[in-house]
Amino acid sequence: xxxxxxxxxxxxxxxxxxxxxxxxxxxxxxxxxxxxxxxxxxxxxxxxxxxxxxxxxxxxxxxxxxxxxxxxxxxxxxxxxxxxxxxxxxxxxxxxxxxxxxxxxxxxxxxxxxxxxxxxxxxxxxxxxxxxxxxxxxxxxxxxxxxxxxxxxxxxxxxxxxxxxxxxxxxxxxxxxxxxxxxxxxxxxxxxxxxxxxxxxxxxxxxxxxxxxxxxxxxxxxxxxxxxxxxxxxxxxxxxxxxxxxxxxxxxxxxxxxxxxxxxxxxxxxxxxxxxxxxxxxxxxxxxxxxxxxxxxxxxxxxxxxxxxxxxxxxxxxxxxxxxxxxxxxxxxxxxxxxxxxxxxxxxxxxxxxxxxxxxxxxxxxxxxxxxxxxxxxxxxxxxxxxxxxxxxxxxxxxxxxxxxxxxxxxxxxxxxxxxxxxxxxxxxxxxxxxxxxxxxxxxxxxxxxxxxxxxxxxxxxxxxxxxxxxxxxxxxxxxxxxxxxxxxxxx
Numbered sequence: 001x002x003x004x005x006x007x008x009x010x011x012x013x014x015x016x017x018x019x020x021x022x023x024x025x026x027x028x029x030x031x032x033x034x035x036x037x038x039x040x041x042x043x044x045x046x047x048x049x050x051x052x053x054x055x056x057x058x059x060x061x062x063x064x065x066x067x068x069x070x071x072x073x074x075x076x077x078x079x080x081x082x083x084x085x086x087x088x089x090x091x092x093x094x095x096x097x098x099x100x101x102x103x104x105x106x107x108x109x110x111x112x113x114x115x116x117x118x119x120x121x122x123x124x125x126x127x128x129x130x131x132x133x134x135x136x137x138x139x140x141x142x143x144x145x146x147x148x149x150x151x152x153x154x155x156x157x158x159x160x161x162x163x164x165x166x167x168x169x170x171x172x173x174x175x176x177x178x179x180x181x182x183x184x185x186x187x188x189x190x191x192x193x194x195x196x197x198x199x200x201x202x203x204x205x206x207x208x209x210x211x212x213x214x215x216x217x218x219x220x221x222x223x224x225x226x227x228x229x230x231x232x233x234x235x236x237x238x239x240x241x242x243x244x245x246x247x248x249x250x251x252x253x254x255x256x257x258x259x260x261x262x263x264x265x266x267x268x269x270x271x272x273x274x275x276x277x278x279x280x281x282x283x284x285x286x287x288x289x290x291x292x293x294x295x296x297x298x299x300x301x302x303x304x305x306x307x308x309x310x311x312x313x314x315x316x317x318x319x320x321x322x323x324x325x326x327x328x329x330x331x332x333x334x335x336x337x338x339x340x341x342x343x344x345x346x347x348x349x350x351x352x353x354x355x356x357x358x359x360x361x362x363x364x365x366x367x368x369x370x371x372x373x374x375x376x377x378x379x380x381x382x383x384x385x386x387x388x389x390x391x392x393x394x395x396x397x398x399x400x401x402x403x404x405x406x407x408x409x410x411x412x413x414x415x416x417x418x419x420x421x422x423x424x425x426x427x428x429x430x431x432x433x434x435x436x437x438x439x440x441x442x443x444x445x446x447x448x449x450x451x452x453x454x455x456x457x458x459x460x461x462x463x464x465x466x467x468x469x470x471x472x473x474x475x476x477x478x479x480x481x482x483x484x485x486x487x488x489x490x491x492x
Contacts (some may be wrong), residue, residue: 008035013043013050020044071113077104079127081403094120161271163209168273168360170308171204171247173411174315176340179323180393180404201245201337202413203344204255206272207307209360211353218255219341221245228336231455235338236345246415247279256283256291263288279414306359307351312405314347317384324391461492 008016012033019029020040030040043050078101098115101123105113177199201222206215217237224241238258240251256272263270264287271290274280283291319335322343326333385401456464469485 008033008039008043016040016043017047017050071105071108071110074101074104074108074110074113075123075126077108078123161269164212165268165270166209166273167206167213167215167270168209169204169206169215170275170306171202171277171413172308172312173408173413174201174203174312174340174344175199175408176201176315176337177319177335178407179319180388200408200411201340202247203308203311204247205308205311205348207351207356207359208270209357211356214348214351214356215259217344217348218251219344220247220251221337223337226337228338232338235341237341239341242415244415247277247413248415249279249281252279252281253283256286256289260286260289277414278416307356309402309405310351310355311344311347313402314350315344316401316405318343318347320384320388320393323393324388327391327393458492462489465489465492 016029016033019032020026026037026040030037033040078097081100081104082097098120101115101120102113105111105115202220204218204220207213219237219239221239221241222243222245229235238255240254242248242251259272269288269290271292273292274294276293276295280293283289322335323333325331465485465488469482472481472485
């Protein structure tokens with residue numbers, strides 16, 4: 001009978017190395033683990049490799065062999081992407097991992113690579129990766145033939161309303177202070193958003209079909225009156241707050257009535273398309289707005305190439321630029337909720353009509369106004385990432401700016417209403433006039449203690465305008481900017 005050679009895991013090899021180095025006899029250690037003396041000698045000879053593999057977590061500790069992959073650069077990029085996705089509660093399955101592997105292979109020049117089921121299984125085994133349910137509020141949605149289902153619901157209205165009067169609203173979670181960094185999820189580790197939830201907001205945007213109009217952004221935070229809002233009498237967005245920073249049926253109803261008032265004042269009749277979500281409920285007594293909901297388990301427009309994605313990419317770009325400016329100016333990086341809102345407002349204004357029309361066209365809506373093939377938003381982010389890395393921003397290798405902007409895509413944006421909340425909706429609406437306090441606002445308040453700034457006087461504001469005017473005079477700018485300065489001066 002031929003005895004099979006016993007395989008020892010990396011974890012057991014570490015124990016063997018520790019036992020030998022602690023002074024135990026090699027014969028006793030070999031007997032304990034049921035291996036021959038020459039096998040033990042081989043383990044001790046390769047001690048450095050075993051320790052390196054264990055300490056760097058390149059391999060699953062239960063693995064028995066240290067064989068590396070041929071496409072090591074591809075695997076390194078893929079495992080980093082997977083770890084980031086898991087840490088931010090973005091659901092990942094085998095199909096997504098396979099598509100990402102093929103995508104990285106193309107970018108890295110491995111034209112002969114194809115991600116087979118066997119390769120994927122070996123990859124998961126090498127790195128000890130598992131697909132598991134994440135804690136927190138990650139949720140995946142199923143999209144079922146969205147354009148066809150939407151046509152059935154929307155087509156009757158498209159005959160009665162011009163494209164400029166047909167709007168679609170989308171929601172997204174946003175961790176507004178999130179800078180790119182390496183945080184990974186391995187088998188056996190727990191990873192959740194945790195403290196990141198304190199900097200989470202929900203952002204809602206809406207556009208019309210011909211790209212000529214964007215609705216004011218709705219931002220939902222956790223605090224009615226955060227510290228950064230002190231002395232602020234108006235915001236460039238609509239702002240609501242509740243204790244979870246999520247869309248609720250109450251917030252949705254209030255926002256719809258506000259939009260209805262807006263369109264009534266303009267003497268317009270519009271259709272607003274919305275996804276079927278628990279917080280998106282029927283709203284009564286609307287006079288200018290017709291609400292149309294998607295069929296269950298479908299979504300009108302894919303967000304991966306859509307308007308919201310464009311907004312988030314622009315926001316992340318601004319966030320990195322702001323951080324780099326602080327590093328290069330040797331200043332402390334600080335970003336309040338008010339700062340984030342002002343950045344979102346600016347970025348929302350930069351989303352082009354071409355992007356909007358393209359989003360509707362890709363969803364199957366046939367428009368007379370077609371997207372321009374030369375989209376001004378198509379920019380290379382390599383220069384920005386290189387600049388950020390040079391300034392000390394830890395930008396994970398293989399993570400594009402678009403992927404960085406999509407890290408929250410798996411987070412839900414709505415609160416599931418309970419039966420009690422439905423019964424007490426009117427009461428809770430009046431109660432919410434108070435202030436929600438949380439650790440986020442307390443921390444923001446502590447950071448600003450001792451750094452209170454008095455509001456600028458009228459003369460200081462006019463002096464700042466003079467500085468801006470001189471700067472514009474030194475640049476090749478359009479007349480509209482000078483007109484805006486004149487409007488500001490008249491206002492002051």
